[in-house]
Amino acid sequence: TQKFKSGLEKTSSSLAGAMDSVFSRSKIDEEMYEELEDVLIGADVGVNTTLEIVDRLRGEVKERRIKDPAELQPLMSEILADILKGEGDSSDAAMNLQENELTVVLIVGVNGVGKTTTIGKLAHHYKEQGKKVILAAGDTFRAGAIEQLQVWGDRVGADVIRHQAGSDPAAVIFDGIQAARARGADVLFCDTAGRLQNKVNLMQELKKVHRVIQREIPDAPHDTLLVLDATTGQNALQQAKIFNDATRLTGIVLTKMDGTAKGGIAIAIRRELATPVKWIGLGEKMDDLQPFNGDQYVHALFA
Numbered sequence: 254t255q256k257f258k259s260g261l262e263k264t265s266s267s268l269a270g271a272m273d274s275v276f277s278r279s280k281i282d283e284e285m286y287e288e289l290e291d292v293l294i295g296a297d298v299g300v301n302t303t304l305e306i307v308d309r310l311r312g313e314v315k316e317r318r319i320k321d322p323a324e325l326q327p328l329m330s331e332i333l334a335d336i337l338k339g340e341g342d343s344s345d346a347a348m349n350l351q352e353n354e355l356t357v358v359l360i361v362g363v364n365g366v367g368k369t370t371t372i373g374k375l376a377h378h379y380k381e382q383g384k385k386v387i388l389a390a391g392d393t394f395r396a397g398a399i400e401q402l403q404v405w406g407d408r409v410g411a412d413v414i415r416h417q418a419g420s421d422p423a424a425v426i427f428d429g430i431q432a433a434r435a436r437g438a439d440v441l442f443c444d445t446a447g448r449l450q451n452k453v454n455l456m457q458e459l460k461k462v463h464r465v466i467q468r469e470i471p472d473a474p475h476d477t478l479l480v481l482d483a484t485t486g487q488n489a490l491q492q493a494k495i496f497n498d499a500t501r502l503t504g505i506v507l508t509k510m511d512g513t514a515k516g517g518i519a520i521a522i523r524r525e526l527a528t529p530v531k532w533i534g535l536g537e538k539m540d541d542l543q544p545f546n547g548d549q550y551v552h553a554l555f556a
């Protein structure tokens with residue numbers, strides 16, 4: 254939780270300062286609510302989600318007959334934590350890890366969002382838990398992507414299954430599954446290409462990869478994680494919608510949360526997508542990845 258807190262420092266210092274100023278106003282009035290809306294939208298909470306939060310706050314203020322703005326801070330924390338819980342139960346933030354058989358995790362996302370780094374961090378995380386991890390270099394579009402995954406594989410001690418640049422991603426991932434079985438691996442992370450410039454190709458490629466995985470293991474991929482860059486703000490939501498159309502996402506990884514003061518994007522994503530945020534990236538190093546927890550997040554922002 255210390256890591257969580259320091260990684261979210263930029264967001265928390267900007268948000269907490271702005272909230273303090275809102276809640277130190279002399280009375281609860283229309284102006285105060287408007288200022289609060291500006292603060293939330295400024296932190297990338299998103300317009301729809303902001304309006305919902307402020308509506309809920311108004312409702313509570315009325316119901317509890319609150320007069321003093323200073324009492325609103327804990328109320329805000331409550332509302333945010335509740336929104337982050339979402340409709341489902343909070344355990345959906347956990348990974349769908351299989352016991353005593355191979356878990357296949359597909360990683361998708363646009364180039365540059367931190368996909369390779371995230372795979373390296375996830376590999377490290379599961380290695381630390383004593384799992385045998387294999388990586389499949391399914392982003393065959395860029396030679397650099399294959400090399401970069403190899404660097405991470407060497408760094409964390411995970412085998413990398415790779416073909417030449419330009420080869421069929423589905424074939425690489427097929428080989429990844431065979432290798433993972435032969436070597437008794439617990440988790441296989443599959444990298445994929447992420448060029449949005451050609452949406453039709455991207456979707457076809459993802460569908461083919463999906464088919465190949467399912468032919469080998471009917472209930473796989475056990476997780477399909479979309480990696481999003483928190484610093485791209487509302488753009489990230491757009492990307493999520495496109496990938497959601499291409500494949501069934503089970504979770505989001507929100508990277509570079511350490512690099513933005515607009516970490517409120519996690520709230521917008523939780524609210525506007527049906528997919529839970531499962532991990533957040535808080536830096537470039539291998540242990541800078543944390544399982545996302547809504548309560549810890551709200552606590553890091555305001556406490």
Ligand code: GDP
Nearest residue numbers: 364365366367368369370508509534535536537
């Ligand atoms: P890819 O093209 O999606 O595979 O992206 P990369 O994994 O190569 O990452 C792009 C850049 O973002 C690299 O310089 C990474 O070190 C950096 N990066 C990735 N995740 C994080 C994060 O959580 N925090 C910070 N500060 N940088 C990150």
